[in-house]
Amino acid sequence: MEKLAITDLDLTGKRVLVRVDFNVPMKGTTVSDDTRLRASIPTIQHILDAGGLPVLMSHLGRPEGQRVAELSLEPVGRVLQTLLGREVVSVSECVGPEAVAAVKNAETGTVILLENLRFHKEEEVNAPGFAIQFAELGDIYVNDAFGTAHRAHASTEGVTHYFSECAAGLLMQKELDYLGGALDEPVEPFVAVIGGAKVSGKIDVVEHLLSKVNVLLIGGGMAYTFFKVMGLEIGKSLLEEDRMGVAEAVLKKAEDAGVRIELPVDCVVAPDLGEDVSTTVVPRDAIPRDQESADIGPETRERFGELIATAKTVVWNGPMGVYEMTPFSQGTEAVANALAQATERGATTIVGGGETAAAVADMGLVDRISHVSTGGGASLEFLEGKDLPGVV
Numbered sequence: 001m002e003k004l005a006i007t008d009l010d011l012t013g014k015r016v017l018v019r020v021d022f023n024v025p026m027k028g029t030t031v032s033d034d035t036r037l038r039a040s041i042p043t044i045q046h047i048l049d050a051g052g053l054p055v056l057m058s059h060l061g062r063p064e065g066q067r068v069a070e071l072s073l074e075p076v077g078r079v080l081q082t083l084l085g086r087e088v089v090s091v092s093e094c095v096g097p098e099a100v101a102a103v104k105n106a107e108t109g110t111v112i113l114l115e116n117l118r119f120h121k122e123e124e125v126n127a128p129g130f131a132i133q134f135a136e137l138g139d140i141y142v143n144d145a146f147g148t149a150h151r152a153h154a155s156t157e158g159v160t161h162y163f164s165e166c167a168a169g170l171l172m173q174k175e176l177d178y179l180g181g182a183l184d185e186p187v188e189p190f191v192a193v194i195g196g197a198k199v200s201g202k203i204d205v206v207e208h209l210l211s212k213v214n215v216l217l218i219g220g221g222m223a224y225t226f227f228k229v230m231g232l233e234i235g236k237s238l239l240e241e242d243r244m245g246v247a248e249a250v251l252k253k254a255e256d257a258g259v260r261i262e263l264p265v266d267c268v269v270a271p272d273l274g275e276d277v278s279t280t281v282v283p284r285d286a287i288p289r290d291q292e293s294a295d296i297g298p299e300t301r302e303r304f305g306e307l308i309a310t311a312k313t314v315v316w317n318g319p320m321g322v323y324e325m326t327p328f329s330q331g332t333e334a335v336a337n338a339l340a341q342a343t344e345r346g347a348t349t350i351v352g353g354g355e356t357a358a359a360v361a362d363m364g365l366v367d368r369i370s371h372v373s374t375g376g377g378a379s380l381e382f383l384e385g386k387d388l389p390g391v392v
């Protein structure tokens with residue numbers, strides 16, 4: 001996927017309007033996690049170094065078209081200022097005369113941060129009359145917000161119709177390089193690991209990856225719908241009865257395509273889910289009728305680990321079990337560690353999905369994975385093979 005990148009453009013003396021993802025977690029009006037701010041810095045710094053003026057815009061939370069004081073980006077701007085060591089000028093509007101004046105009067109070396117885009121209901125409905133106003137705030141438009149690229153909003157899609165030069169920021173470029181590279185020209189063997197709660201949430205990913213991968217490992221809550229198709233007793237484990245047909249079709253499709261699908265061979269079961277429940281490991285054909293399986297068992301962890309170890313490219317989306325609870329976290333931990341080890345041996349490893357990325361972060365393994373996507377929903381849609389409006 002060839003996209004014009006910010007590094008392809010001459011930014012000297014240019015006002016560069018950047019859609020960033022500053023939708024950071026807040027505690028009151030304090031930023032509680034600055035990961036997304038730090039992730040935006042390479043692009044901002046690149047513009048400054050090239051002699052351009054960065055004009056940043058983002059949404060924060062869900063103000064639903066109202067001006068909500070607690071969702072102002074002003075405190076976010078203060079944190080950014082500290083991280084950058086540069087003056088960040090917060091403007092109390094994102095379009096209109098005040099924003100235009102702030103951009104016009106900006107001194108070189110400063111950074112402009114426009115107010116929360118979603119204070120205007122026109123942002124999410126992608127109103128052309130709103131999007132056109134962005135044209136007054138920059139010479140070049142850059143999208144660096146991969147996390148919102150799956151939404152056709154005024155600041156991600158509409159805006160592009162009013163700029164002659166639109167480009168990907170460094171973060172966006174990195175996402176496209178890794179995710180796009182894995183899907184378009186993966187170095188084989190290509191192993192995908194898919195988990196999470198539901199077949200319905202992941203079936204499009206599974207189907208899309210089937211035409212790309214050599215091996216597909218399926219864990220998480222969706223495995224039990226497959227088990228049911230195979231005639232196994234699944235007890236109280238997650239079942240989507242109306243997806244059994246799809247699961248069956250996937251198994252058939254894999255066989256036709258010569259893709260090896262691996263489902264768990266053993267399970268961690270318990271009568272109920274909880275922090276303090278006592279668990280039992282059983283083979284997959286011995287799940288007790290009155291118990292629920294909520295993680296892959298030790299033999300599966302080993303098998304999955306061995307297959308991941310053979311890979312040159314690994315894509316992982318979806319936890320292997322109810323990892324939020326200690327008794328069911330080992331499957332997810334094992335896969336995360338297997339990816340880290342594969343990375344060390346030179347494989348390209350990619351993690352997508354909000355909860356999967358959070359699990360990897362909790363384990364402190366982000367730096368040992370080639371790429372952990374910053375876009376939860378966006379990375380899923382990408383893996384489903386969909387065109388993301390903000391990328392297009």
Ligand code: ADP
Nearest residue numbers: 196197220221294318320321322353354355356
């Ligand atoms: P992501 O956000 O990474 O795409 P998902 O949203 O698809 O991941 O899935 C994450 C959820 O799946 C977690 O809350 C986890 O508890 C749940 N889950 C995983 N395995 C099971 C299981 N066996 N039974 C019930 N829920 C599960």
Ligand code: MG
Nearest residue numbers: 353354355356
């Ligand atoms: Mg999720």
